[in-house]
Amino acid sequence: MPAEASFESSVGFLLSQLGVLATRSWVGVLAERDLTPHHHRILLTLHTAGPLGATALADIVLIDPRNMGPVVAPLERRGLIQRGDDPADRRRRVISLTPAGTEAAAELAAATSRIEDELLAPLTPDERDALRSHLRLLWQKAKAP
Amino acid sequence: MPAEASFESSVGFLLSQLGVLATRSWVGVLAERDLTPHHHRILLTLHTAGPLGATALADIVLIDPRNMGPVVAPLERRGLIQRGDDPADRRRRVISLTPAGTEAAAELAAATSRIEDELLAPLTPDERDALRSHLRLLWQKAKAP
DNA sequence: TATTGTTATACTCTATAACTATA
DNA sequence: TATAGTTATAGAGTATAACAATA
Numbered sequence: 001m002p003a004e005a006s007f008e009s010s011v012g013f014l015l016s017q018l019g020v021l022a023t024r025s026w027v028g029v030l031a032e033r034d035l036t037p038h039h040h041r042i043l044l045t046l047h048t049a050g051p052l053g054a055t056a057l058a059d060i061v062l063i064d065p066r067n068m069g070p071v072v073a074p075l076e077r078r079g080l081i082q083r084g085d086d087p088a089d090r091r092r093r094v095i096s097l098t099p100a101g102t103e104a105a106a107e108l109a110a111a112t113s114r115i116e117d118e119l120l121a122p123l124t125p126d127e128r129d130a131l132r133s134h135l136r137l138l139w140q141k142a143k144a145p
Numbered sequence: 146m147p148a149e150a151s152f153e154s155s156v157g158f159l160l161s162q163l164g165v166l167a168t169r170s171w172v173g174v175l176a177e178r179d180l181t182p183h184h185h186r187i188l189l190t191l192h193t194a195g196p197l198g199a200t201a202l203a204d205i206v207l208i209d210p211r212n213m214g215p216v217v218a219p220l221e222r223r224g225l226i227q228r229g230d231d232p233a234d235r236r237r238r239v240i241s242l243t244p245a246g247t248e249a250a251a252e253l254a255a256a257t258s259r260i261e262d263e264l265l266a267p268l269t270p271d272e273r274d275a276l277r278s279h280l281r282l283l284w285q286k287a288k289a290p
Numbered sequence: 291t292a293t294t295g296t297t298a299t300a301c302t303c304t305a306t307a308a309c310t311a312t313a
Numbered sequence: 314t315a316t317a318g319t320t321a322t323a324g325a326g327t328a329t330a331a332c333a334a335t336a
Contacts, residue, residue, distance in 0.1 A: 007189040010257050011273070012167040012264060014280040016182070019164015020207050021287050022157040036325085037161070044152040055294060062165050067327065069296065091294040091335045112155050119157060122286040123279060128156070131279045134272055135159040141267040142166050183303090200317060209304065214319065216303095236312045236317045 025115050033104070038063060038071050040108060043080065043097070047105035051096035053086070060143075080104055170260050178249070183208060183216050185253060188225065188242070192250035196241035198231070205288075225249055 007013050023037050030040055041061040046052065049060070054072075058065040072095065075081045080101035086092035097105060120128050152158050168182050175185055186206040191197065194205070199217075203210040217240065220226045225246035231237035242250060265273050 006193045007186075007254070008193070008281055008284070009277060010189075011261055011277050011280060012170065012257070013186065013189065014277070014284055015160065015167040016164045016186075017207060018280060018284055018287070019161045019167070021284075022160040022164070025157065038326090041152075041158065041161075044155075044158065048151045048153070053294075054296090062162060064327065065295070066297085066329090071326090089294080089336075093295070109152070112157070116156055119283070119287075122282050127279055130275055132154060132156050132159070134268060134276045134279075135156060135163060136153055137267050138264070139153070139159055139163055139166075142163070142264075181302090198317070199319090210318075211306090211320085212304065234313075234317080238318070 022119060025119055029108075029111055029115065033108075036071075039075055042072070042075065043101060043105040043108060046081065046095065046097045047102065047109065051094045053092045053094060057095055075101070167264060170264055174253075174256055174260065178253075181216075184220055187217070187220065188246060188250040188253060191226065191240065191242045192247065192254065196239045198237045198239060202240055220246070 026037060026040060030036065035043075038061065042057065045057065045060050052060070054068050055065050058068050063071060072081065072083075076083060078100075079098055081095055082098050083093045083095050086094050120131075123131065171182060171185060175181065180188075183206065187202065190202065190205050197205070199213050200210050203213050208216060217226065217228075221228060223245075224243055226240055227243050228238045228240050231239050265276075268276065
């Protein structure tokens, strides 16, 4: 009876489980650099999207804006990011990567393919491409509904 | 330069983000029933896999076994699960659904398709099937490496 | 009035250490 | 000695309330 199909056929269940596993696959690499998964996503987001306001950045990395302070503070203290003023809108505090932050982000990006290969080992190259494009489509639609 | 490709092409990044979104898509339905995402996964896992020991169950739902007590206690108190002894191995405490728990799990499973449809709206039926099978494959391999 | 950003604080979830009971 | 399970507790992460500054 397919109506009683296993929870393993629920995409939502699989996404939440694999999301945890994907995050865990990074903990070792991040711990060596004294970074958290939040820091990872912030650095890579700024690296590819460029400078962002606090709210916009929080929205992308799925952190509540009210928790941005404690998350971002260590990055600023270590000189990986900087917060500047926006002359056009003096409420905004534009967050951007410093040169050291750009270097750190590029180095993390370089580590991605190795970790990714391990995670995606069970899939063929074609299957990986299909999976990537499907996930990307879901994420882009989820961001801007 | 594709080596500098966007972080959006990282499957790990997409999985962790979509995992959060998939979990959030359930919070309303679960809150109405006074359940957490952990409870959700436990009920559905027991519903399809049958009775399990505490360690085996914790392993599947990716909860540290030491945190199972506080997670499982409310379910037991509300009569949705029960913990019994295993005559074959008196260390084990077998966790299983009560009739009320079975009913609750079935009801949650019924709500899945509606939530799933919303999440997967951007994809065609064929794409959904492909995504589901790829994710399932990754999860099964990740569980038993 | 709405938006951007922040602080203080309570709450939940997760991880570290150590222990009992059985195999 | 190894495994199943538990407790206590510290730490990381998340959510609720309230506020200041600017648009």
